[in-house]
Amino acid sequence: MATQTSNYRPLVADKPLVWLMAIIVPFALFFYLSHLDFARDTAIFLAIVSLTLISWMFSLTADFIPALLALLLLLLFGLVPSRVALSGFSSDGFLIAFSVMGLGAVISTSGLARRYTLWLLKTIPANTFAYQAAVFFTGFLLNPVVPTITARAVITAPILNNMVDHLDPPAREKSSTLLYLSGLDGINLLSPIFLTAALGIVTAPLHKISIPLVTFTIICFLLVLGALDRKTFIEKIDWAFFFLLAAMIGFMASMNYMGLDKLLVAQFDGFKDFMRLDFEKFVLVLTLVTLVVRMFIPLNSAILILVKLGAIYASIPFWRNIGVL
Amino acid sequence: MKNHLSSFLCLVFLALILATAVAYNCAKPRVMILQSYEPEYAWTRDVDTGLHRVIDRWTGYSVTWHYMDTKQHSDPDWLKRSGIIARRAIKQTRPRVLIAVDDLAQSLAAKYFVNDPDMDIIFAGVNGSVEPYGYNIANNVTGIFEHKQLQPVKETILALESKKTISNSAPSLVYILDASPSLTRGKSSIDSYDWDPIVYRGSIVAKDLPDWKKIILEQGNAVDYIIVANYRKLGSSGSDTSYAPPAEVMAWTDKHSKATVIGINSFNVEDGAMISIWVSPFEQGEVAAKMAQTILEKNIRASAIPMRKNNQYIVAIREASLQLRHMELPAIYEAFGRATENFIEK
Numbered sequence: 001m002a003t004q005t006s007n008y009r010p011l012v013a014d015k016p017l018v019w020l021m022a023i024i025v026p027f028a029l030f031f032y033l034s035h036l037d038f039a040r041d042t043a044i045f046l047a048i049v050s051l052t053l054i055s056w057m058f059s060l061t062a063d064f065i066p067a068l069l070a071l072l073l074l075l076l077f078g079l080v081p082s083r084v085a086l087s088g089f090s091s092d093g094f095l096i097a098f099s100v101m102g103l104g105a106v107i108s109t110s111g112l113a114r115r116y117t118l119w120l121l122k123t124i125p126a127n128t129f130a131y132q133a134a135v136f137f138t139g140f141l142l143n144p145v146v147p148t149i150t151a152r153a154v155i156t157a158p159i160l161n162n163m164v165d166h167l168d169p170p171a172r173e174k175s176s177t178l179l180y181l182s183g184l185d186g187i188n189l190l191s192p193i194f195l196t197a198a199l200g201i202v203t204a205p206l207h208k209i210s211i212p213l214v215t216f217t218i219i220c221f222l223l224v225l226g227a228l229d230r231k232t233f234i235e236k237i238d239w240a241f242f243f244l245l246a247a248m249i250g251f252m253a254s255m256n257y258m259g260l261d262k263l264l265v266a267q268f269d270g271f272k273d274f275m276r277l278d279f280e281k282f283v284l285v286l287t288l289v290t291l292v293v294r295m296f297i298p299l300n301s302a303i304l305i306l307v308k309l310g311a312i313y314a315s316i317p318f319w320r321n322i323g324v325l
Numbered sequence: 326m327k328n329h330l331s332s333f334l335c336l337v338f339l340a341l342i343l344a345t346a347v348a349y350n351c352a353k354p355r356v357m358i359l360q361s362y363e364p365e366y367a368w369t370r371d372v373d374t375g376l377h378r379v380i381d382r383w384t385g386y387s388v389t390w391h392y393m394d395t396k397q398h399s400d401p402d403w404l405k406r407s408g409i410i411a412r413r414a415i416k417q418t419r420p421r422v423l424i425a426v427d428d429l430a431q432s433l434a435a436k437y438f439v440n441d442p443d444m445d446i447i448f449a450g451v452n453g454s455v456e457p458y459g460y461n462i463a464n465n466v467t468g469i470f471e472h473k474q475l476q477p478v479k480e481t482i483l484a485l486e487s488k489k490t491i492s493n494s495a496p497s498l499v500y501i502l503d504a505s506p507s508l509t510r511g512k513s514s515i516d517s518y519d520w521d522p523i524v525y526r527g528s529i530v531a532k533d534l535p536d537w538k539k540i541i542l543e544q545g546n547a548v549d550y551i552i553v554a555n556y557r558k559l560g561s562s563g564s565d566t567s568y569a570p571p572a573e574v575m576a577w578t579d580k581h582s583k584a585t586v587i588g589i590n591s592f593n594v595e596d597g598a599m600i601s602i603w604v605s606p607f608e609q610g611e612v613a614a615k616m617a618q619t620i621l622e623k624n625i626r627a628s629a630i631p632m633r634k635n636n637q638y639i640v641a642i643r644e645a646s647l648q649l650r651h652m653e654l655p656a657i658y659e660a661f662g663r664a665t666e667n668f669i670e671k
Binding site for chain 2: 011012013014015016019022023041073076077078079080081095179
């Protein structure tokens with residue numbers, strides 16, 4: 001009996017106040033915006049956005065669910081055609097992310113990670129600094145080929161764990177924190193340099209096949225060769241992230257389709273002078289905004305939103321004129 | 326206890342989403358598009374394209390489509406049945422606006438809803454007058470006519486003549502047609518058009534395929550140009566009730582006629598004619614859809630929007646036929662044909 005009680009997990013988040021907010025705020029916002037003579041479609045869209053933000057900020061559900069619900073609502077209320085809302089599922093980014101995550105799963109389950117760890121331990125000097133450097137550069141080398149931090153962590157973690165396991169207890173106690181920090185830095189710090197960190201940019205001029213298809217080919221061939229069984233395929237790939245990615249791409253495409261991206265840019269038109277006159281301060285403000293956003297919105301969702309907002313602003317010629325892009 | 330409350334609120338949340346979505350979709354004004362023919366028929370397909378150019382941007386309206394399929398099946402029983410089915414569909418859908426395309430949609434279905442207090446009718450593709458349908462005295466009808474674009478046909482004939490080594494300043498012309506109702510209704514507008522300086526010799530209705538061939542051979546020797554519109558209702562012979570394949574009819578006509586044959590329908594060049602100039606089906610669809618949008622946005626009755634004539638036309642050219650007859654057209658015709666993907670080189 002005690003065991004059964006301790007294993008109990010509620011079906012829905014135990015946050016009645018947040019559920020109440022999720023019910024009241026979108027409707028209140030819709031009626032308020034309608035009262036301010038906003039176009040009906042815009043008011044509905046912003047109500048959907050408010051619902052999504054509430055769900056993320058208060059972790060009402062897993063992070064991919066509000067994005068999927070937002071897509072559903074866009075379609076139920078007919079704000080955009082289904083080919084726009086569901087465009088994320090056929091996008092190049094989705095295909096690349098799926099293929100490379102599959103590759104990451106193959107690397108981590110095939111024993112390759114363990115062989116690599118053993119080779120490292122055999123080759124590098126037996127001291128903490130060398131181990132730190134090895135873990136850091138392993139993560140660093142993954143940046144150009146693995147698009148998401150989750151996938152890089154999936155690949156790096158077994159290497160790191162294997163390495164830590166091979167240390168004797170006193171060394172493990174002293175060095176494990178440093179090693180984990182090095183791993184975190186390796187998979188994290190240099191990812192902006194590689195932007196989407198997509199695979200195959202170097203080889204594309206040789207074979208003339210688009211990058212998404214290259215990555216898709218690789219994972220399909222590996223699957224045909226039995227690199228992943230069905231159970232591993234399901235367990236090792238972050239499917240929740242894929243649905244989040246596809247839903248967010250579709251949501252942003254919907255925003256573009258409705259012309260709301262232009263509306264957003266127009267609202268922040270005043271920033272132009274600020275950026276031109278004091279770019280350093282602007283970067284600080286941007287950093288602050290990113291930190292604040294990250295406090296409320298889950299990591300993957302925040303990345304997708306901020307990248308898209310950046311892309312919207314990047315389309316303004318002004319950015320190119322002042323030499324930012 | 327707290328979790329029971331959360332579960333309850335979650336269910337309320339989901340129920341509210343569902344209820345709101347259902348209420349919203351049920352309350353959306355409905356637009357029904359009633360096409361006389363089948364969606365694969367070239368004219369209908371292109372009218373649908375024109376409709377989609379406007380409708381695809383709509384978000385607050387619900388659109389349904391109904392095809393009566395009366396080009397492939399035109400026996401009286403089918404027409405009667407398709408009319409009953411169409412009227413039933415309209416009554417079940419109860420659209421706020423009904424867009425009815427081509428004459429059969431008007432005569433078999435739309436005209437029964439004249440002066441309906443809750444529904445407005447927009448006609449498109451009507452060849453002759455709207456008086457037979459009672460539209461001229463209705464308070465809920467407007468639309469766009471489909472009258473053959475004869476000025477560009479006249480200009481094309483004169484342009485062809487101007488490019489000849491020895492041109493004829495007053496070429497002669499005859500109009501040959503089959504006995505289909507839409508052509509018979511529209512014949513008078515072609516007969517009464519001011520063709521000057523072209524000498525118009527009148528129109529001849531062919532009973533069946535043998536009659537058509539005889540007329541083509543006779544008139545080919547008598548006139549400089551023959552215009553044709555449709556030939557889909559030509560019985561193969563006296564005893565055979567099936568219709569002759571239109572592509573075969575047109576190919577034979579273009580090959581055996583001594584006079585130059587010009588089509589005034591969308592599919593004539595596809596069937597084998599040298600050139601055709603026809604009413605823009607895209608304009609028909611676009612204008613009808615825009616009228617519907619105006620009615621819905623301004624919440625007015627259709628009669629507040631004047632009925633209008635069609636203005637636009639499309640040109641299609643089969644280059645090989647032009648070359649076979651040693652004929653030329655000004656370069657702008659080819660440019661227009663290519664721009665609208667209606668220039669066939671073979």
